[in-house]
Amino acid sequence: MKRAMVVLAFAGCVEHRTGITGTQSIGVELIDPADPGDVGRRLPAGPHTITVNLTAFDAEHNVDAGFDRDVQVYAHFLGTLTPTPTLDTPTQTYSRPLATLHLTAGRAMNQTVTLPPVFGQTALWVEDGPQPIKGGTTIDTSYQPTFATGASPTIWYRDPFIADIQTPLDEKGLNALTDSPLQNKQISVDSSRYGDAGRLVVTSVFSQGYTVSDVKCSDASGAPPCSASAYDHVEVFSFSAPTDQTGRLLKEGQLIDSFVGGISEFNGLTEIGFPGTIASSDEVVPGREPTPVKLDPATWFGPLTTTDNPPRGMINFERNEAGPIEIDMGKVCMLDGDYTTFKQWKLDPSGGGGDCSGNRNVINVITAGVINDLDPATLVGKTLPRVVGIVRPVEIGSFNVWIIFPRSAADLTLQ
Numbered sequence: 001m002k003r004a005m006v007v008l009a010f011a012g013c014v015e016h017r018t019g020i021t022g023t024q025s026i027g028v029e030l031i032d033p034a035d036p037g038d039v040g041r042r043l044p045a046g047p048h049t050i051t052v053n054l055t056a057f058d059a060e061h062n063v064d065a066g067f068d069r070d071v072q073v074y075a076h077f078l079g080t081l082t083p084t085p086t087l088d089t090p091t092q093t094y095s096r097p098l099a100t101l102h103l104t105a106g107r108a109m110n111q112t113v114t115l116p117p118v119f120g121q122t123a124l125w126v127e128d129g130p131q132p133i134k135g136g137t138t139i140d141t142s143y144q145p146t147f148a149t150g151a152s153p154t155i156w157y158r159d160p161f162i163a164d165i166q167t168p169l170d171e172k173g174l175n176a177l178t179d180s181p182l183q184n185k186q187i188s189v190d191s192s193r194y195g196d197a198g199r200l201v202v203t204s205v206f207s208q209g210y211t212v213s214d215v216k217c218s219d220a221s222g223a224p225p226c227s228a229s230a231y232d233h234v235e236v237f238s239f240s241a242p243t244d245q246t247g248r249l250l251k252e253g254q255l256i257d258s259f260v261g262g263i264s265e266f267n268g269l270t271e272i273g274f275p276g277t278i279a280s281s282d283e284v285v286p287g288r289e290p291t292p293v294k295l296d297p298a299t300w301f302g303p304l305t306t307t308d309n310p311p312r313g314m315i316n317f318e319r320n321e322a323g324p325i326e327i328d329m330g331k332v333c334m335l336d337g338d339y340t341t342f343k344q345w346k347l348d349p350s351g352g353g354g355d356c357s358g359n360r361n362v363i364n365v366i367t368a369g370v371i372n373d374l375d376p377a378t379l380v381g382k383t384l385p386r387v388v389g390i391v392r393p394v395e396i397g398s399f400n401v402w403i404i405f406p407r408s409a410a411d412l413t414l415q
Helices: 162-166 315-319 337-342
Strands: 025-032 048-057 069-077 080-082 099-103 107-115 121-127 149-151 186-189 198-206 209-216 233-237 258-266 269-278 324-332 345-348 363-365 383-396 399-405
Touching (some): 025 121, 099 107, 162 186, 162 233, 162 269, 315 383, 337 345, 363 383
Parallel strands (some): 363 399
Antiparallel strands (some): 025 048, 069 080, 198 209, 209 233, 324 345, 383 399
16 A cells, blocks of 8 residues: 655744834943852851942943933842832832832933842842823832843842841831841841850740740850840741751750741731741750840830830730740739630730730730640639740731740749
8 A cells, every 4th residue: 555645835934023122121230249158158247338330231232322211229139128118000109119220311321239138148139110290109100111120240248137037127117026127038147146155056846837046155166054035036927847958856945057948027026938947956055045135014015115125014925025025923814715716815914814805904814725734714813923934926017915835844943
């Protein structure tokens, strides 16, 4: 049987379109710092003022002399832009960039930009994006941006410490209790702000995470005792029992080498989510955990607006968030709906006790799941000599609740 071969010839049609024109990119030349560092040789943290030259380029990578526009400048570090740019929609409020620079005939030379405190691998990001209405805060829909962008060479700053994650930009600001200055960033913490004497120590381990403190020990060997200061604690939320890189369960009191993850706020609690933890050893050395900070009921429940040094008011809870605090001679309140719903029993640090349902100057305590043989109903009306726990906030607007989580029966002195 013979096979016939059929060859079909197709005539093709070619569509020719107009080539790309207009501004395509913005070159960013780093002038100062002349030495941007490198991954193994970091520059100190900011704020910093840097100097750049900007050049608009067309489709042929020639200087676009017709580009006479403002451009917005942001810092790209730890995975996101700062501040967060506004999308091109008329319903959104314009988000002011770090700086607005003007290019004339396609160039802007020796432009200075002040960066906020930045960490890690950092670049200056420049774009011709949406513009605000002159003198206003909403986007000007009549402006047609080119969306040309550019980025500077990488500048290598040091990685953040725990205190950089936790310390608010303004302790008296409205968001001092609710926002991390590095919110939504991807962070890596691998060192202590106390240098050779510093260590990262696990201070509690729970079913869905752990807390870690940056402590200063007595010498470079990490010998105890070790102490922590304000904003040296953070919560790492692991979704399940926390482990290190080898799958070993973390232990309270052990050291870790580093942790990574994304920063988010959960009702005022700064959390490191989707984490990874590196630990060289699971050895536990007594005395490395920081001494709990004693709550002063006369000062801790005041407003944020005080100027005392050390500060008074609720900022003390934020200063010790995710760290151990101690309440001495507090009286156990009557159990209420919070215990029925959330297993939270209340402790009045001022010693008043009684019906505390309308009293905001109390500490909620959760022992369920950790100290299972403790029945809070047997403690109602009693004054407890000492109660220690890891403090976490629930902060929604003006609604503030402070919760502590004892780690074991050793954290409670009942008589």
